[in-house]
Amino acid sequence: xxxxxxxxRLAIALGxxxxxxxxxxxxxxxxxxxx
Amino acid sequence: xxxxGHGPPQGIARWxxxxxxxxxxxxxxxxxxxxxxIGGTMALVIRAELFQPGLQLVDPSxxxxxxxxxALVMVFGAVMPATVGLANWMIPLQIGAAxxxxxxxxxxxxxxxxxxxxxxxATLFMPGGAPAAGWTLYPPLVLQSGKxxxxxxxxxxxxxxxxxxxxxxxxxxxxxxRTPGMTLLKMPLFSWSxxxxxxxxxxxxxxxxxxxxxxxxxxxxxxxxxxxxxGGDPVLFQHLFWFFGxxxxxxxxxxxxxxxxxxxxxxxxxxxxxxxxxxxxxxxxAFLSFxxxxxxxxxxxxxxxxxxxxxxxxxxxAIPTGVKIFNWTATMWRGSITFEPPMLFxxxxxxxxxxxxxxxLMLAIAxxxxxxHDTYFxxxxxxxxxxxxxxxxxxxxxxxxxxxxxxxxYDMALAKWHFWLTAVFVNVLFFPQHFLGxxxxxxxIPDYATQFTDWNMxxxxxxxxxxxxxxxxxxxxxxxxxxxxxxxxxxxxxxHGLEWTVPSPAPYHTFEKAPEIR
Numbered sequence: 001x002x003x004x005x006x007x008x009r010l011a012i013a014l015g016x017x018x019x020x021x022x023x024x025x026x027x028x029x030x031x032x033x034x035x
Numbered sequence: 036x037x038x039x040g041h042g043p044p045q046g047i048a049r050w051x052x053x054x055x056x057x058x059x060x061x062x063x064x065x066x067x068x069x070x071x072x073i074g075g076t077m078a079l080v081i082r083a084e085l086f087q088p089g090l091q092l093v094d095p096s097x098x099x100x101x102x103x104x105x106a107l108v109m110v111f112g113a114v115m116p117a118t119v120g121l122a123n124w125m126i127p128l129q130i131g132a133a134x135x136x137x138x139x140x141x142x143x144x145x146x147x148x149x150x151x152x153x154x155x156x157a158t159l160f161m162p163g164g165a166p167a168a169g170w171t172l173y174p175p176l177v178l179q180s181g182k183x184x185x186x187x188x189x190x191x192x193x194x195x196x197x198x199x200x201x202x203x204x205x206x207x208x209x210x211x212x213r214t215p216g217m218t219l220l221k222m223p224l225f226s227w228s229x230x231x232x233x234x235x236x237x238x239x240x241x242x243x244x245x246x247x248x249x250x251x252x253x254x255x256x257x258x259x260x261x262x263x264x265x266g267g268d269p270v271l272f273q274h275l276f277w278f279f280g281x282x283x284x285x286x287x288x289x290x291x292x293x294x295x296x297x298x299x300x301x302x303x304x305x306x307x308x309x310x311x312x313x314x315x316x317x318x319x320x321a322f323l324s325f326x327x328x329x330x331x332x333x334x335x336x337x338x339x340x341x342x343x344x345x346x347x348x349x350x351x352x353a354i355p356t357g358v359k360i361f362n363w364t365a366t367m368w369r370g371s372i373t374f375e376p377p378m379l380f381x382x383x384x385x386x387x388x389x390x391x392x393x394x395x396l397m398l399a400i401a402x403x404x405x406x407x408h409d410t411y412f413x414x415x416x417x418x419x420x421x422x423x424x425x426x427x428x429x430x431x432x433x434x435x436x437x438x439x440x441x442x443x444x445y446d447m448a449l450a451k452w453h454f455w456l457t458a459v460f461v462n463v464l465f466f467p468q469h470f471l472g473x474x475x476x477x478x479x480i481p482d483y484a485t486q487f488t489d490w491n492m493x494x495x496x497x498x499x500x501x502x503x504x505x506x507x508x509x510x511x512x513x514x515x516x517x518x519x520x521x522x523x524x525x526x527x528x529x530x531h532g533l534e535w536t537v538p539s540p541a542p543y544h545t546f547e548k549a550p551e552i553r
Contacts, residue, residue, distance in 0.1 A: 007136040007207050014203045014237055022241035025275065026248055029260060 042543050054138035056123045057541060061440070062145055063120030064433075068509065070112030070152065071426075075502050077105040082464075082498035085491050088483050098481035099167035104159060106170035110287065111194045112152050114421065117429045118290035119144075119201050122229045125436065126205060128534035128541060129223045131214025131550045136207035144200040151193035158183035158190075169479055171276055172247065174261040174269050178254050185255070188247050195244045202236035205229050214533075216552030220311065223532050227314050228293025231321045235282045235289075238325070243279035246272060270335050277328035285324045287421060288388075289317055291428025292359060295381045297532070298435050299363050302378035303370030304529040309362040316355035316362075323352045333404045342401040349399035356392060360385065375527070376450035380431035383423055383458045391419030394469065409479075412472025418465045423458075430457075430508070437512070438526045442540030443519030449511050456504035463497030 001009075043049045043058065050062060081101055084092045093101070123141065127134055135141050158165040163181010166172060180187070209230045213222065222230075249260040250272070259265025261272045300307045307313060329337060329345045337345075363385055372378070394416040398404050407413060438444050467490035472478075476487045483491065522539040533552075537545050 003211065007211050010207045010211060011137055011140070011203050014206055015199075018199045018203075018237050018241045021238065022245050025242050025245035029245075029249065029271075 052142075054134070054142050055543060056127050056135045056138065056141065057440075057543065059135075059138075059141050059145055060120045060123030060125075063116045063123060063148075066145070066149060067113050067117035067120060067429075068512075070108050070116065072505070072509070073156070074105050074108035074113055075505065077101045077108065079498060079502050081105065082495040084481050085483070086495040087492065088485050088488055090482055093481070095481045096164065096167060099169075099479065100159060100165040102479050103167055103169055103172075104155065104165050107155060107191075108152070109421070110170065110283070111191075111198075112148075112155075114287045114425050114429070115198065116148060118229070118232070118287070118425075119198075121225075121290065121294070121429070121432050121436075122201075122205055124440065125534060126208055126226050126229060127212070128439075128537065128545060129226045129532055130209060130212065130217055131533050131546050131552070132208060132212035133544065133546050135204050136212050137204050140200050141204050144197045144204070147193050147200075148197040151190045151197065154186050154193070155190035158187045161186070171273075171280070172250065173276070174250060174253065174272050177250065178261075185251060188251050191247050192244055195240045198236050199240050202233035202240075205233040206237070209233075214546065214549040214552055220314070221552065223293075224296035224307065224310070224313055224317075225290070225293035228289045228296070228317055231317050232286050232289045235286050235321055235324065239279040239282045239286075242275060243283075246275040246279065249275075270332070273332045273335060274329065277331045278325075280331065281328045282321070282324040284417075284420065285320060287425045288428075289321065291384065291388075291425045292317060294428045294432040294435070295363060295384055296359075298377045298381040298431055299366050300531060301435070301527050301529055302375060302381075303367045303372050305366055305370045306531065307362065308365035308368075309358070312358055313362055316358040319355040320352060323348060323355070327352065330399050330401075330404070333401045334408045346399055346401050350396060353392070353396060360389060373528075375434075376447065376454055377431045377435035379451065379454045379458075380427045380434060383454070384427045384431065387419060387423030387427070387458075387461070391416055391421075391424055394419065407472060409477055410472035411468045411476045411478055414478045415465050415468035415472060418468070422465065423461050427457075433512070436534075437515055438522035439534060439539050439541055441516050441519075442522055442538075443515050444522050444526075445511055445515040445519060449507060453504060453507040453511060456507070457501060460497050460500035460504055464494055464501050465497070467491075467494045467497075 043053065043055065049058065053059060080093060081098065084090075084098060123135060126132075155165075161181070161183035163183055166177055166180045166184060166187050168177035168180070177184075209222070209226060213219075219227075249258070252258040253260055253262055253267075257265075259267035261267050261269045263269060296307055296313055327345060327349045329341060330349045333342060333345070374382075394412070398407055398413065398416055434445070434450055471487055471490050471494070474487065476483055524538050525535050526539060527535075533546075533550055534541070536550065
């Protein structure tokens with residue numbers, strides 16, 4: 001795997017993590033409130 | 036195929052289209068300096084209003100907008116971009132990488148940030164003005180903001196996205212791009228501090244984004260996340276905000292820890308004392324920053340167990356911080372110390388940041404906090420942490436690496452003048468605020484009872500002295516960029532690290548062939 005591909009793979013993983021944290025805080029709150 | 040032998044394109048195109056880490060680092064640093072001056076000007080208006088009791092210069096609503104925007108500008112526009120600029124410049128040079136791992140995203144992060152601040156500052160001039168509830172944006176007060184509120188929230192989302200992309204870039208660069216032989220535990224402490232900071236950013240910026248999104252839906256779509264009348268809870272926002280807000284403090288200070296850990300060994304002419312302990316201390320502080328958030332909100336009421344937990348977990352932070360202070364001191368022990376401007380700022384950091392740390396311990400004691408909460412004591416505390424803490428760290432870094440960036444030595448005498456004026460006035464500005472807070476003066480007010488007048492006057496004089504001293508800093512940087520005595524590759528007597536092996540100024544492209552690390 002090339003350096004660029006490895007960089008991209010890690011960057012996407014970190015980006016997905018950030019998005020998951022965001023969604024966890026908003027969506028869980030929405031679900032909990034029964035909306 | 037790109038021709039890697041070329042220099043930068045000329046003119047404005049260079050700055051709009053560059054993907055070079057040094058150019059982007061420079062843009063972040065210049066942006067940060069501009070924001071520091073804009074945020075500082077707002078602070079001067081605040082301090083001018085507070086010079087004497089009564090309403091003099093601005094109406095109370097605009098005063099509250101200024102306190103809010105001053106804080107947002109200084110946190111997200113001045114301190115954070117300065118450390119991102121330093122990361123862009125120095126991490127590739129310290130770890131022997133040719134550039135940051137994701138150069139296009141790097142440029143995108145920068146311009147997103149610049150655009151975000153254009154929006155945020157524009158809200159001051161829009162109908163209803165900027166948010167006026169303080170940078171903490173607590174509902175329900177913040178939901179009474181004018182029509183520019185969603186624009187401010189949009190700006191905050193953009194800054195968050197920019198920070199997250201910047202953090203991803205740092206992590207990928209450090210994890211994937213270190214030169215062969217540069218194991219993690221051989222990495223310079225500034226790069227280490229930024230690696231940990233980047234993880235903090237990815238963990239907490241989305242929480243902040245989520246919180247302000249919920250504010251927006253409460254404002255426009257009549258949800259009730261934070262509205263008690265609809266079954267929500269305004270205190271929930273405080274929990275979410277401070278789950279972000281406390282690590283945010285460390286996002287600003289950890290890079291400064293890294294900087295001081297580079298500078299003290301150089302000017303003590305000794306390797307850092309306890310390198311591994313320094314790394315573990317930064318990691319411990321980062322971990323603890325996640326479990327202390329409710330010490331910002333003792334007064335909302337919480338069970339005794341909660342008060343005890345957040346008091347004790349907060350006090351635990353003193354242990355790794357104490358390790359760092361001890362190790363910096365031990366590094367100087369029997370060193371051959373000289374007092375060039377970076378060392379002066381690093382030493383002032385050591386003393387004055389510690390004052391901010393101690394007042395933090397006072398605030399961490401729940402029953403005592405009931406007295407201090409929302410007073411000027413808190414303002415004094417966090418300004419000691421952020422100004423002679425984070426800002427002095429950044430200034431130390433600029434004085435340390437400026438010859439490497441520009442290829443010129445700066446005017447040492449002028450820099451020492453800048454240091455002494457800054458170090459004296461920062462105390463004249465912020466130390467009296469401890470007394471004001473202990474005497475009961477609340478924060479975020481444009482007027483006050485007459486018994487607070489004397490210390491407010493002294494604080495305001497300090498503010499103007501501090502602000503005017505920064506013009507020396509700007510003048511010194513401009514002169515250094517334009518010319519001066521040629522700097523050598525090593526710049527200082529005792530250097531450690533790969534950045535000192537490349538010429539000064541650092542060539543446009545460095546380490547295209549990975550350097551060898553023994």
